[in-house]
Amino acid sequence: MENLLEIxxxxxxxxxxxxxxGINLTIxxxxxxxxxxxxxxxxxxxxxVLVGHPAYTVTEGEIIYKGKNLLELSPExxxxxxxxxxxxxxxxxxxxxxxxxxxxxxxxxxxxxxQEPMNATEFLKMMREKRAMVNxxxxxxxxxxxxxxxxxxxxxxEIFQMAMLExxxxxxxxxxxxxxxxxxxxxxEGVNKLKRxxxxxxxxxxxxxxxxxxxxxxxxxxxxxxxxxxxGPELVMELEERGYDWIKNEN
Amino acid sequence: MKKKNNILKKLANKAYEFGFVSKxxxxxxxxxxxxxxxxxxxxxxxxxxxxxxxxxxxxxxxxTLQMPTWAHLNIPPIDYQAISYYADPLxxxxxNSNKEIDPELMxxxxxxxxxxxxxxxxxxxxxxxxxxxxxxxTTFKEELKEKGIIFCSMSEAVQEYPDLVxxxxxxxxxxxxxxxxxxxxxxxxxxxxxxxPKGVRCPMELSTYFRINAANTGQxxxxxxxxxxxxxxxxxEGCTAPMRDENQLHAAIVEIIVNDNAEVKYSTVxxxxxxxxxxxxxxxxFVTKRGDCRGRNSKLSxxxxxxxxxxxxxxxxxxxxxxxxxxxxxxxxxxxxxxQADTGxxxxxxxxxxxxxxxxxxxSAGKSQNSYRGLVRVSKNADGAxxxxxxxxxxxxxxxxxxxxxxxxIHNNSAVIEHEATTSKISEEQLFYCNxxxxxxxxxxxxxxxxxxxxxxxKLPMEFAIEAQKLLSVSLEGAVG
Numbered sequence: 001m002e003n004l005l006e007i008x009x010x011x012x013x014x015x016x017x018x019x020x021x022g023i024n025l026t027i028x029x030x031x032x033x034x035x036x037x038x039x040x041x042x043x044x045x046x047x048x049v050l051v052g053h054p055a056y057t058v059t060e061g062e063i064i065y066k067g068k069n070l071l072e073l074s075p076e077x078x079x080x081x082x083x084x085x086x087x088x089x090x091x092x093x094x095x096x097x098x099x100x101x102x103x104x105x106x107x108x109x110x111x112x113x114x115q116e117p118m119n120a121t122e123f124l125k126m127m128r129e130k131r132a133m134v135n136x137x138x139x140x141x142x143x144x145x146x147x148x149x150x151x152x153x154x155x156x157x158e159i160f161q162m163a164m165l166e167x168x169x170x171x172x173x174x175x176x177x178x179x180x181x182x183x184x185x186x187x188x189e190g191v192n193k194l195k196r197x198x199x200x201x202x203x204x205x206x207x208x209x210x211x212x213x214x215x216x217x218x219x220x221x222x223x224x225x226x227x228x229x230x231x232g233p234e235l236v237m238e239l240e241e242r243g244y245d246w247i248k249n250e251n
Numbered sequence: 252m253k254k255k256n257n258i259l260k261k262l263a264n265k266a267y268e269f270g271f272v273s274k275x276x277x278x279x280x281x282x283x284x285x286x287x288x289x290x291x292x293x294x295x296x297x298x299x300x301x302x303x304x305x306x307x308x309x310x311x312x313x314x315t316l317q318m319p320t321w322a323h324l325n326i327p328p329i330d331y332q333a334i335s336y337y338a339d340p341l342x343x344x345x346x347n348s349n350k351e352i353d354p355e356l357m358x359x360x361x362x363x364x365x366x367x368x369x370x371x372x373x374x375x376x377x378x379x380x381x382x383x384x385x386x387x388x389t390t391f392k393e394e395l396k397e398k399g400i401i402f403c404s405m406s407e408a409v410q411e412y413p414d415l416v417x418x419x420x421x422x423x424x425x426x427x428x429x430x431x432x433x434x435x436x437x438x439x440x441x442x443x444x445x446x447x448p449k450g451v452r453c454p455m456e457l458s459t460y461f462r463i464n465a466a467n468t469g470q471x472x473x474x475x476x477x478x479x480x481x482x483x484x485x486x487x488e489g490c491t492a493p494m495r496d497e498n499q500l501h502a503a504i505v506e507i508i509v510n511d512n513a514e515v516k517y518s519t520v521x522x523x524x525x526x527x528x529x530x531x532x533x534x535x536x537f538v539t540k541r542g543d544c545r546g547r548n549s550k551l552s553x554x555x556x557x558x559x560x561x562x563x564x565x566x567x568x569x570x571x572x573x574x575x576x577x578x579x580x581x582x583x584x585x586x587x588x589x590x591q592a593d594t595g596x597x598x599x600x601x602x603x604x605x606x607x608x609x610x611x612x613x614x615s616a617g618k619s620q621n622s623y624r625g626l627v628r629v630s631k632n633a634d635g636a637x638x639x640x641x642x643x644x645x646x647x648x649x650x651x652x653x654x655x656x657x658x659x660x661i662h663n664n665s666a667v668i669e670h671e672a673t674t675s676k677i678s679e680e681q682l683f684y685c686n687x688x689x690x691x692x693x694x695x696x697x698x699x700x701x702x703x704x705x706x707x708x709x710k711l712p713m714e715f716a717i718e719a720q721k722l723l724s725v726s727l728e729g730a731v732g
């Protein structure tokens with residue numbers, strides 16, 4: 001299998017403080033990777049750096065995505081190239097309906113790919129189909145992006161947008177946080193439905209419970225800005241039993 | 252990678268699409284302001300004696316006044332003697348002394364998207380095109396006349412309908428009203444006159460397009476709209492000016508009279524040249540707009556989208572005199588770079604069961620200052636008056652300012668007054684969220700700003716609304732780094 005993403009010796013800072021201290025990670029097409037770790041280990045920093053959040057500065061290392069130097073691409077172009085982040089805390093955008101928002105997103109991507117804008121009928125049909133896929137209420141789709149949404153609704157809206165944009169590599173950043181068990185199941189089912197042989201995911205989580213629904217192929221433990229352990233799905237159970245202390249003690 | 256907080260830095264010249272100068276032979280009178288100049292303007296326009304007296308009275312009163320300083324504006328001193336008060340782009344034909352239209356002038360309006368040949372005109376819109384001090388052409392005049400509707404330039408109205416003009420001119424905005432009203436009354440040159448007779452629903456949108464072209468001149472137009480009983484009209488106003496390093500003065504008066512059961516919708520898309528990114532140049536806009544809802548059940552709606560002029564001082568107002576009359580004010584005011592706007596409305600409730608609605612949306616970017624100033628007054632006899640006001644401010648960046656000055660003056664206990672105000676900011680996180688979904692920063696700002704202004708934009712006639720949406724996006728170009 002081909003490498004979709006290769007991270008080599010990645011160092012990154014925020015406000016001058018080094019958070020990532022030499023990450024190495026390779027993801028092949030079709031794989032699901034879980035990244036676990038205690039709070040403050042750099043999990044969210046890694047996802048933000050991958051999508052090009054301007055608050056973070058890469059000081060060393062490289063990221064190759066689909067054979068391209070990812071760090072040279074703007075956040076928009078990374079999105080057009082199939083990179084998607086399901087935000088841990090999705091922001092509200094008052095006054096902008098989900099419909100208008102998605103239309104702008106889809107047409108920006110089509111423009112990047114040299115395609116004509118999607119016509120209204122086709123677009124609305126797509127909205128309906130994808131909404132059904134993630135059980136998103138049609139009323140929500142007419143509201144402003146995330147405005148007044150509950151925690152569960154926000155996360156479902158993230159997965160809906162993921163369905164619309166059909167990413168090649170999706171990053172789920174603590175998608176389980178703030179969700180009750182039913183919402184968690186619905187979100188996870190959505191993610192599983194969207195999975196294809198040529199798409200990959202990075203599932204970032206603190207707990208094992210999301211991984212009961214989304215089965216990872218490979219599990220990494222991130223601690224103090226480095227990946228300190230990589231193994232198969234059995235590592236999830238081990239963490240569940242032993243907690244993170246043994247990792248902390250070993251490092 | 253960019254540094255934190257870099258996304259929302261202001262700067263850069265925004266694209267002003269209408270900044271060109273037309274080479275048109277224009278007759279400009281010498282600069283300066285005195286009684287002789289006023290007599291000269293009046294003579295050029297072949298005005299009756301009463302109108303000259305009307306001007307001179309206003310001028311003498313103006314001499315006693317000082318420029319108002321209460322607005323939240325920093326206005327550099329204006330030398331009223333350095334301005335020319337009359338610029339006429341129509342050339343005289345020597346043979347028959349009729350004025351004819353320079354083809355360059357027609358081209359200018361075409362370039363502005365306002366074709367003056369009726370066969371090219373936007374369907375359903377009649378236009379009065381005013382350049383500098385003179386109305387160039389009014390389209391569809393004849394068709395409208397068949398329904399008894401008068402739509403012509405103010406100069407023509409003075410000649411053709413002197414009784415109507417004399418009856419209504421100055422009856423809503425008296426020359427004693429304020430400094431700029433006195434100045435305008437003394438030197439006003441042209442503008443539009445509209446009369447909708449009883450029971451007539453105007454079949455097309457009427458519009459006036461104001462263009463300042465000549466340098467070192469001021470534009471002082473006067474618009475008078477009379478909607479008689481049971482009539483309806485929708486009126487649009489658009490304005491642009493060339494990019495010049497010097498400031499240009501625009502001081503207009505708009506008066507509207509609304510009789511029993513009549514309705515007037517007045518929409519403005521104001522796009523005067525706002526000055527460059529360093530705050531150099533631009534139009535100073537000091538305008539008095541007021542409607543008098545004299546009739547029972549009369550209704551007046553003001554809708555304005557303001558993106559232009561370096562300084563805006565403008566408060567389109569409604570005097571709700573007739574019982575059950577209604578006033579509305581919907582406004583989007585956008586300021587960028589060094590622009591300053593102090594704008595809002597006055598709702599004066601005099602009649603019983605009068606209602607007013609105020610929706611104001613301010614958008615500030617760059618180093619601009621944007622103020623909403625509004626007055627809701629309910630007089631002693633105005634039983635059952637209601638007002639709803641909503642004043643929102645949206646900030647882009649950290650160097651701009653938004654201010655809200657709502658005044659309430661309530662003399663009747665039965666009044667129901669509601670006021671809501673919010674201030675919000677486009678955050679880095681919102682923009683990044685859009686970026687992650689593939690939407691570029693400028694487009695994202697356009698989406699957010701248009702979403703924010705939606706309530707007001709929806710009040711505009713369709714074609715105007717689309718223009719206004721584009722204008723809001725363009726005016727913020729360069730508001731982000």
